[in-house]
Amino acid sequence: MIIGTAGHVDHGKTALVKALTGVDTDRLAEEKRRGITIDLGYAYAGDLGFIDVPGHERFVHTMLAGASGIDTALLVVALPEGIRPQTREHLQILSLLGIEHGVVALTKADLATDRVADVTVQMNELLSATPLAGAPMIPVAAPTGQGIEALRAALLASVPAARGSGGHPRLAVDRAFTLSGAGLIVTGTLVSGRIAVEDRLVLSPSGLELRVRGLHAQNQPADHAVAGQRVALNITGPRLSRDMVTRGDWVLHPAIHAPTDKIDARITLLPDFRLGPDSVRGPDSFRRMAPGAHALRQDAEVHLHLGAAHVMARVSLLDTDRLEPGGDALVRLTLRQRIGALARDRIVLRDTGATRTIGGGMLLDPFPPRRGRRTPPRLAQLAALEAADPIAALTGLLSVPPGWTDAAAFLRARNVGADEQLDFGSFVRAGGLFLLANTFDRVRDSIVAVLGAHHRAAQELPGLQAERLRMALPDRPPVAGFRGILDRLLDQGVIAQDGPWLRLPAHRISLSPQDERIWAAVMPLIAGERFRPPRVRDLAQALKLPEAAMRMTLKRLQRMGKVTEVAPDHFFLRETMAEMAAIAAATADADGLLTAAALRDRLDNGRKVAIQILEFFDRIGVTRRSGDVRRMKPDWPRLFGGGG
Missing domain, CATH: 2.40.30.10 (Translation factors)
Incomplete structure (x- = not known):
């Protein structure tokens, strides 16, 4: 169990830790000279580990760095002085961090025995509206040892449930x-x-x-x-x-590891919220609140504490334009620098001058979308992400538009390890997306409807290419996710693929009798020199047809997916295109790079034709050009109906 001290400066936190552990946590020379804690101190006694934090108001940021990792709070109040400003602020911070277990040590009991009853009443009242309500209060005197064993017993009795060891470290x-x-x-x-x-x-x-x-x-x-x-x-x-x-x-x-500079969270303002005199406009471009303001408005600048990190942030209210003291709201926090953050991390906010704590809350999404932050669907997503259970959060998230989410980002944000036994079996996973089964069915039905309408309107065409199909859907899944959805539908036989064209399995196209005769005559000519096929004028001359008629027939054959026009009037068989793509992949060097000269030599078809083929591959996404070389894209087989 990790125990963190809290309380006003000079109320005896360090002396108390020494009495419990025998360790003086003030290790710095300046701490010895000034007699106050400046930095975090650490001590151990058996299974108990203590983090001793500074109590001075100037070092609240250091206190926050230590308090973020504790299980139990040791709230220290000196009987002679009673409740002081940092008693209140440290208690507020413990509440904002979700610390629910704690013990109150009423120190310096040897100097103010008559104050025990009064301070106990005051502390009970102060704690009544916090997670530490009802915490045991033990009068102690570190120099004499009074109450130390009782305090130790109370701390051991406050042990919270053990943290689960699931997730990534x-x-x-x-x-x-x-x-x-x-x-x-x-x-x-x-x-x-x-x-x-x-x-x-x-x-x-x-x-x-x-x-x-x-x-x-x-x-x-x-x-x-x-x-x-x-x-x-x-x-x-x-x-x-x-x-x-x-x-x-x-x-x-x-x-x-996915640092972020934007996070969505739900925050609560403290009931006594107010911004200090340093909260007026500064040299930066952030708008800030006027002194004495009693509500948090758009674009206020704050100090954000998460874990031991401390950065400046701008607050954008998402579901309101003004947040009153004691109220809560969904917010987008834009950070000055990237930090490590995951869902359900606790955050604490302090005013621009770092003079007082103003609120805090819980992080909901460490990787939020850039657009649509205040739209009803986005607010509904954030409401769903408030669920503590990952399965419940994912179910809620997928129940609101758009109906899918990036699977890797969700698992990362929730720190779900590969070995965790969570039941994701009720969700469909396609192309890196999580979807509910009914959402997948809706997308499937939309795909079938769009293809059916296309077939009825253009029966002579082979179908739609993937991107045109995606853009025609009422809801447009991300490109990678859509490819995964298509793969599942192809495996299920719901749709079929001919080269780059997707169609319904029952869709068939046919040529006119004249085109059938021309195709029967021209196909052997194109296949005979498959890597250097004749051009349109040569084919027309060979078959004694008008050049325009030959060109129109080949255009219709291309729409049917039988040939591909790589360059003007230069048509290749569809099967040859797939073969040349495979040859290009095999010709690339050990670094995956391909040159026109290397492809020319493998195809034996001349530099000009090799360049035309590569430029066509660039256009359709088989290769990516960089200067005079190309690199094969890893998913090139998909363009020809294969895997990859």
């Missing part, structure tokens, strides 16, 4: 330093998953790769650590150094 870095003979050390609370020696992880948001050389869990050497433990990692990496690590970074699995 994610450690919030709150300290980094180097040790002689060991190298770089980072410490923090492991908020999810497990980390083991030799794991290969990522420092986020920088993206630097690292390896775990060794670790301590709860201040003891170990070969692994699990969620909920204080962990020290000895890490190394090819570009890693002490200067590259800052408080607020994350050490995590590469699968959830």
